[in-house]
Amino acid sequence: MDENRLQAKAPLGGRDRQIGRARLRERDELSLVSLAIPLGGEAELGDALKQAYGLDMPDPRRGRCKGDIWALRTGHDQMLLIFPHPTPDAGVHVNARLSTRAYVTDQTDGWVKLLLSGAAGLDALERLCPLDLELAAFPVGASARTVMEHLGVILLRLEQDRFLLLSARSSAESFWDAVAMSCEFVVD
Amino acid sequence: MTQPFRLSGGQIDRSRLVRFQWNDRWMSGHPGDTLASALMANGVRLVGRSFKYHRPRGIFSAGTEEPNALVQLRKGAAQEPNTRATTVELFDGLYATSQNHRGSLEWDLLAINDLLAPLLSAGFYYKTFMWPAKLWEKLYEPAIRSAAGLGRLSERPDPDCYVHGFLHCDLLVIGGGPAGLAAALAAGRAGLRVIVADEDFRLGGRLNSDREEVDGQPGTDWAKAAVAELIAMPRVRVMPRSTVFGAFDHGIYGALERMTDHLRQSDGKPRQVAWRIYAKRALLAAGATERAIAFGNNDRPGIMLAGAVRSYVNRFGAAPGRRVAVFANNDDGLRTADDLRAAGIEVASVLDARTGAAIVDTRGRKALRQIILADGTRIDADCLAVSGGWSPNVHLTCHQRGRPVWSDRISGFVPGGVLPPGLSVTGAANGTMTLGAALREGHVEGSRLAAELGQRPAKGGPPVAADASFAVTPIWHVGASRARSWVDLQNDVTTKDVTQAYQEGFRAVEHVKRYTTLGMATDQGRTSGLLGLGVLADLSGKPVAEIGTTMFRPPYTPVAIGAFAGRARGKAYRATRLTPSHDWATETGASFTEAGLWMRAQWFARDGEAGWRDSVDREVMMTRRSVGVCDVSTLGKIDIQGRDSAEFLNRVYANAFLKLPVGRVRYGLMLREDGFVYDDGTTARLAQTHFVMTTTTANAAGVLRHLEFARQCLWPDLDVHLISTTDSWAQFAVAGPNARALVSRVVDDLDLSNDAFPFMACAECTVFGGTPARLFRISFSGELAYEVAVPARFGDAMMRALMQVGAAFDAVAYGVEALGVMRIEKGHAAGGELNGQTTARMLGLGAMVSDRKDAIGGTLSRRPEMQAEAGLRLMGFRPVDRTQNLMAGAHFLTQGAATDTAHDQGWLSSVAWSPELGHSIGLGFLLNGENRLGERLRAYNPLRGQDILVEVCSPHHLDPEGVRQRG
Missing domain, CATH: 1.10.10.1100 (BFD-like [2Fe-2S]-binding domain)
Structure with missing residues (x-):
């Protein structure tokens, strides 16, 4: 049956567009794995996270980064690990490294991952995102759950003018349209 | 055409000419003009007709308060009525027409209304169009609508686009006049993050219109320098053409920025942006609006506000008349005469109302010619500058029900009562009507707010200006x-x-x-x-x-509805969710239907099929004869993990879940707290501490929210964790007698025999040589069926592969319509039955509500009314005359009973044509239904004009024993 092996497909086929002074591209090689913190097990998971990935526990508004792995806090008992991992077994890998310290759910396939970069990126987000993205209020490494054009979004600031935007896979086309339209609307 | 009323001076760019059309006549003006000032420079006096009496009207003001000079802009779809000529920035190619006249502006047929004025007084409509009532809609309304209104809509879609946006600041300064600029400078220099918004395209407010000096230089120059300094500050944003239109809760202000209104074309950029501004503090520096004095025939073209006359003379270099009279009750208004003389315009008379001068009437049909005083004196004048004093623009202070208070000092209302939290007021808006004082107050307020927000105010005093007298009676x-x-x-x-x-x-x-x-x-x-x-x-x-x-x-x-709508138009009105097999379905020629935001394949038409029924019948028959495949990824999936997951499920489902073994699936019935059925679905136990719940498509988000509430608020002591995985998995139902044969060619190394993998079994497995997957043996169609799930990235490939492998069995893809037919044949409840008003007992699921445990809704579901023996029950129905079709929504009536709601016996909730049975079938709720099998009833549907006889039967039209799904 191996010749029948199923081929993976990115939600937007790896789309990449330069729009004015902003660049928007899909980063489908990123895997997302959610970790639920067992009741009363925060300290143990903290140790395990440190040991396995060298990461501190992320704060609700502040992600942690080590190498190419990001950890974001997405709920009072929930966090998200983001790292490049092309095969569909990211959850299995994390599970193996954290053993029973967290309840692991592979979220990779539930999301579309867009990287918005360039000088006009912030201007585009101004027409999309209700959050205050001034550097002092939302520094590099800051993360938040927010809403853009009615779609739920997890936003992470990778650098001053580089943002990772995560939104639901099924509405990926609508989300792309919303962000791309915002880039097009920027007046130079 | 030259500009016969153009003066020297003003803040217009005379080096460039701007050509525009007014009522199809070409005219010219200069950059910096408004349409009103350009019309004035061209000698146009009559610009519109009044609302009711169609009286000739001219330009009255120089700002957003304009009541007369309302014009229609642009042509075709972009046509925009009721635009104030006094705020329209002139651009090359501008096309404007007057409005509210039948025939030409000069000879308006409806001017006859003016002669009928004695009949058209207050309350005219209420008193006149009372009888006869039958004429209300036929005659009165169309006639009144046709005569009413001012401009005309194009009735075509607006070709421009609009967006929303979000801004944040420490201080929002509303208004860029002298007080606003002084405050912004003080706050900006102290390091605050400031937004200065002004409705005008040129900041400076009255500094641009009057001849007063600030810091020893002309006020306009000072304003220009102040704006330049603000723009250079990195944390200050200067927003011209931006009207702050509302003060909302929690320091949120609405502002409309006109991005391209002043350009000939938008070039794909948004025309207007509706900003939501989050401000820690806001300072209202919106200035004041001049008011008039009422006297006989005070509405003729040429009668204007005195401050506006100064604006046209000083800012725009346009003469409102050749011989101007001034009539005022205050010193500020009377100073207009000085500005007119300085510009070389003849002043016909200066009338101080405080000394008894009174105008009682005026003459001039289409423009002012003469004014008549109380003593009979007649003064020839083609323009009259009137001032009744100034009213502070307190509007935003009242948006949260604050009430302004009267000030005798300025004869006007000033901000009072409780202001919106975080809002303070300065300058003329605060009743500080003179320049020097307004600058001082703005500066002090800006510094105070900086200190309040933790910044050290910058050194330096306020800008200095004189305080001219503002005495008003x-x-x-x-x-x-x-x-x-x-x-x-x-x-x-x-x-x-x-x-x-x-x-x-x-x-x-x-x-x-x-x-x-x-x-x-x-x-x-x-x-x-x-x-x-x-x-x-x-x-x-x-x-x-x-x-x-x-x-x-x-x-x-006024804010255009388009700006409030933003991008939410057409395709962008709302997001669309696509299933993993969407591309495949599109290629296959599927018809789609909306299910919430989802686009789901409804059926897959094939060549030679005459209509949707042919396609659906084929999909049902092929599935029941061999095997069918359906993308069911839209069903909600919730990953549930934790030591107490089973206990949690046992509390949120009405039926027992504690002892569900690993590797098994159970149908779960979820009640609301009030005991009515909320949702249903299956939950699979993948491991001791790991479950996957499915919900209905419609309730996916609601159920997750409900569970989160239960987990976080009701039982925070349980170790249970939830996360949606709806979009993570592509899930396909494979149903029909050949389902096992097909699935066994797909999954790797899993014994699918009935013993090893019976009805309601589940397993984590792989498919097609190693792709991770989950397999559930569940059935919605009533057939031998599986649902196989793969990570969404493989969904498209999985659908194609299933159809390819299934070709050996003539496998068919089926859509939600066939899915619906099969579930009605099988008697499964869905949206029509789970409508929030039905109980488990009504659905025939009463035995599922366990009374041996406490679960959400259990107690209230046992209320006597909900347990009535002869209550509504879910039953099956079929037409007595099998050639007739049932219609959902029909109500049941006992034969011979009166046709009224008192005799209502229930209703038909879902219907379908069953290709298996060869006739129409339905599900519905019937009083005491269990005991009425075989009874014949009327199915009465007055809305759709149907009244037929139906026969009560089991809701399980097909395979009531479930032999097929367990086979």
Whole structure:
């Protein structure tokens, strides 16, 4: 049956567009794995996270980064690990490294991952995102759950003018349209 | 055409000519002009007809308060009515026309209304169009609608686009006049993050219109330098063409920025942005609006506000007339004469109302020619500058029900009562009417706010300017006038209308407003409101302070609906969710239907099929004869993990879950707290601490929210964790007698025999040589069926592979329509039955509500009313005459009973044509249904005109014992 092996497909086929002074591209090689913190097990998971990935526990508004792995806090008992991992077994890998310290759910396939970069990126987000993205209020490494054009979004600031935007896979086309339209609307 | 009324000076760019069209005549102006100033420079006096009487009207003001000069802009789809010429920035190619006339502007046929004026007084509509009632909709409404209104909509989609946006600041300065600029400079220099928004395209406010000096330089130059300094500050954002239109809760302000209104074309950029501004503090520096004095025939073209006359002369270099008279009750207004003389314009007369000078009437058909004083003196003038004093623009202070208070000092209302939290007021908006004082106050307030927000105020004092006298005596109307005296120019309300309303018993100002329509036009009574209050005060013998004001509400100036809608139009109205097999389905020629935001394949038409029924019948028959595949990824999936997951499920489902073994699936029934059925689905136990719940498509988000509430608020002591995995998995139902054969060619190394993998089994496995997957043996169709799930990235490939492998069995893809037919045949409840008003017992699932445990909704589901023996029950129905089709929504009536709701026996909730049975079938709720099998009833549907006989049967039209799904 191996010749029948199923081929993976990115939600937007790896789309990449330069729009004015902003660049928007899909980063489908990123895997997302959610970790639920067992009741009363925060300290143990903290140790395990440190040991396995060298990461501190992320704060609700502040992600942690080590190498190419990001950890974001997405709920009072929930966090998200983001790292490049092309095969569909990211959850299995994390599970193996954290053993029973967290309840692991592979979220990779539930999301579309867009990287918005360039000088006009912030201007585009101004027409999309209700959050205050001034550097002092939302520094590099800051993360938040927010809403853009009615779609739920997890936003992470990778650098001053580089943002990772995560939104639901099924509405990926609508989300792309919303962000791309915002880039097009920027007046130079 | 030359510009015969163009003066020297002003802040226009004379090096460039801008050509525009007015009523199809080409004219010219300069950059920096408004349409109004350009029309004035070209000698155009008559610019429109009034709302009710179709009286000739001219330019009255120089700002957003304009009640008269309302014009239509652009052509075709972009046509925009009711635009104030005084705020339209002139651009090359601008096309504008006058409005509200039949025939030409000069010879308007509806001017006859002016002769009928005695009939058209306040309350005219209410009194006149009462009888006969049958003419209301046929004659009166169309006739009134045709005569009413000002401009005309194109009735075509707006070709421009609009967006929303979000801004954040420490301090929002509303208004960029002298006080606003002084405050912004103080705050900006102290390091605050400041936004300065001004509705004008040139900041500076009255500094641009008057000849006063600031810091020893012309006020306009000072304003220009202040703006340049602000723009250079990195944390300050200067927003011209931006009107802050509302003060909302929690320091949120609405602002409309006109991005491309002043350009010929938008070039794909948004025309306007509706900003939501989050401000820690806001400072209202919106200035003041001048008001008029009412006297006989005070509405002729050429009669203008005195401050506006100065704006046209000083800022725009346009002469409002050749021979101008001035009539005012305050020193500021009287100074207009000095500015006119300085510009070389003849001043016909300066009339100080405080010394008894009174205009009682005017002459001039289409433009002012002469004014007549109380003593009979006639003065020739083609323009009259009127000032009745200035009213602070307190509007935003009232948006959260603050009430302004009367100030005798300025004869006007100033901000008072409780202001929106975080909002303070400065300058003329605060009743500080002179320049020097306004600059000082703005500076002090800006510094104070900086300190309040933790910044050290910058060194340096306020800008310095003189304080010219502003003495004002309240005079609202000239009582000696016999001719009609206008109070509200835009809605054609005269002193007589206000008097009549008062005489008819309307005393409260809000009632007078609604009865006379005073202040209800698009200018919201900016120039007329206080005038009306003054007239009322004189009638009642009370001071204006006791009359009070009407309530100011957002928006401060009109905002197009398009701007509020933003991008939410057409395809972008809402997001669309696509299933993993969407591309495949599109290629296959599927028809789609909306299910919430989802687009789901409804059926897959093939060549030779005459209509959707052919396709659906084929999909059902092929599935029941061999095997069918359906994308069911839209069903909600919730990953549930934790030591207490089983206990949690046991509490949220009405039926027992504690002992569900690993590797098994159970149907779960979820009740609301009130005992009614909320949702249903299956939950699979993948491991001791790991479950996957499915929900209905419609309730996916709601159920997750419900569970989160239960977990976080009701039982925080349980170790249970939830996360949606709806979009993570592509899930396909494989149903039909050949389902096992097909699935066994797909999954790797899993024994699918009935013993090893029976009905309601589940397993984590792999498919097609190693792709991770989950397999569930569950059935919605009633057939031998599986649902196989793969990570969504493989969904497209999985659908193609299933169809390819399935070709050996003539596998068919089926859509939601066939899915619906099969579930009705099988008697499964869905949306029509789970409508939030049905109980487990009604659905025939009463035995599932365990009374041996406590679960959400359990207690209240045991209320006697919900357990009634002869209550509504889910039953099956079929037409007695099998050739007839059932219609959902029909109500059941016992044969021979009266046709009324008192005899209602239940209703038909879902219907389908069963290709298996060869006739129409339905599900519905019937009183005491269990005991009425075989009974014949009327299915009565007056909405759709159907009245047929049906027969009660089991809801399980097919395979009631479930032999197929367990096989």
